Every structure is written in structure tokens, then in C-alpha cells.
Amino acid sequence: MSELRLPLDPGLRRALDDLADAQGRTPEEVALDAVRAHLRQEEAHVRGVAEGLARDHADLLRRLGE
Template identity: 65%
Template sequence: MEPRLDPALARALDDPALARALDDPALAQALDGPALAQALDDPADAQDRRPEEGAREAVRAYLGAQAAHVRSLAESLAKEHAELLRRLGE
């Protein structure tokens, strides 16, 4: 059986980009389970906020880090192949 996100968490992550990112089965599996629930509940309780707020913050940070990594790789490839790209553009 394929793991599913908690409906409350899915509703909390109402951004369409986040919803698409969370469609990744590996990420959905990582977000499933009591260990993650505990990891979200403890700081939320200490900060007097809902666990969904911490989850949204964590997902946004993860997506931001992934975007930065992909951007860095793309920039490296563009630099390595700058001459070819220039010739193709002629």
C-alpha cells in the first residue's frame, strides 16, 4: 500500500508548488510515521504553534535548498558548455 499524507498536513500545505513536490512518493514516505509526528509535535508545542506550521516551514526550506542546488548545477553546466551554447545561438 502506498503511503499517504495526513489530510490535515495536506490541507496545511495549500501552495500548489508544495502540493506538486509532495506528490513525490519518496517524500510522502518520509513524511509518514510516528517518528516524524513526534519530531513535529515537540518543537511546535515548545513554540506554541501547530505542527502543520513547522511542517510547512520545513518543506519550504527543503524545496528552497533543492531549487538552489538545481540552479547551481544548471549554472555549472552552462559555464562548461558556454562555447557550444553560443554557437548554437548563432
């Protein structure tokens, strides 16, 4: 597993620590879950945009494939 360093301002770090403490987890676990959730959300958004473009331009894409 590779590591990533994130520079957090003191307020953000305090909020992360507080949330982790309230959930009985480590700040690293909370941050990793947040990154995973954000990536899932962004992947779904990009997929939706790509599907919309493919649908809107299906005829052109078909012609280019010929």
C-alpha cells in the same frame, strides 16, 4: 490553497508535535516551513548546477544559438 496529506510514522509525528509544541506553533506550520526551506535549498542547488553547466559549455551553447 490546496492541501497535501503526508503519511508520517508515529515517531516522526511525535517529533513534529514535540517541536511544534516547543515553538508554540502548530505541526502544520512547522511542516510548511520545513517544506519551504527544503525547496529553497534544492532550487539553489539546481540553479548552481545549471549555471555551472552553462558556464562549462558556454561555447557550445553559443554555437547552437547561431
